[in-house]
Amino acid sequence: DAKTTQPNSMESNEEEPVHLPCNHSTISGTDYIHWYRQLPSQGPEYVIHGLTSNVNNRMASLAIAEDRKSSTLILHRATLRDAAVYYCILRGGAQKLVFGQGTRLTINP
Amino acid sequence: DTEVTQTPKHLVMGMTNKKSLKCEQHMGHRAMYWYKQKAKKPPELMFVYSYEKLSINESVPSRFSPECPNSSLLNLHLHALQPEDSALYLCASSSPGVRWGGYTFGSGTRLTVV
Numbered sequence: 001d002a003k004t005t006q007p008n009s010m011e012s013n014e015e016e017p018v019h020l021p022c023n024h025s026t027i028s029g030t031d032y033i034h035w036y037r038q039l040p041s042q043g044p045e046y047v048i049h050g051l052t053s054n055v056n057n058r059m060a061s062l063a064i065a066e067d068r069k070s071s072t073l074i075l076h077r078a079t080l081r082d083a084a085v086y087y088c089i090l091r092g093g094a095q096k097l098v099f100g101q102g103t104r105l106t107i108n109p
Numbered sequence: 110d111t112e113v114t115q116t117p118k119h120l121v122m123g124m125t126n127k128k129s130l131k132c133e134q135h136m137g138h139r140a141m142y143w144y145k146q147k148a149k150k151p152p153e154l155m156f157v158y159s160y161e162k163l164s165i166n167e168s169v170p171s172r173f174s175p176e177c178p179n180s181s182l183l184n185l186h187l188h189a190l191q192p193e194d195s196a197l198y199l200c201a202s203s204s205p206g207v208r209w210g211g212y213t214f215g216s217g218t219r220l221t222v223v
Binding site: 034041044045 | 215
């Protein structure tokens with residue numbers, strides 16, 4: 001599975017936008033970019049995924065670079081409940097979801 | 110029903126005990142997974158079941174024995190565990206062969222081996 005690189009931690013303020021970066025320079029043409037998050041004491045939760053075009057849903061937006069070697073998860077207006085570990089994962093043909101180290105996001109009130 | 114339910118939520122077992130973890134989903138997902146998560150680490154894949162058949166075993170020790178009795182249930186049988194096996198065990202499900210589909214995770218069973 002192709003590897004992703006994320007910052008270990010990020011901090012933001014409540015009600016401000018948050019941009020979580022992910023580098024995946026070895027991504028293949030068929031890899032989908034998935035984002036999950038894990039709140040304290042819970043299992044991971046699916047956030048969003050995309051292939052080439054930018055994607056929006058009720059939780060977040062995903063901006064994918066034109067060369068697909070990086071992507072950014074955007075939380076438009078962070079709340080305290082968005083404090084979690086965010087994982088950027090490439091999912092190719094295998095029936096596997098392999099987690100990297102993720103970014104621990106802290107939201108300040 | 111859009112949930113994966115795991116029982117028990119907490120389990121303490123001795124090294125000579127036999128216990129089982131249970132996972133249930135009613136979303137019609139035909140792929141189910143076991144992950145293990147140690148504190149402050151990402152989840153690690155253990156097993157994948159696709160259409161009730163074991164398709165991936167990530168070289169997990171034989172003291173962990175998975176079972177998929179039907180399309181809604183997944184069990185993990187535990188025997189002769191070691192203290193280092195203490196972890197959060199997560200179950201997940203998805204539609205198999207759909208790379209763009211999301212996984213749904215349960216809240217996990219927190220296992221302590223004494």
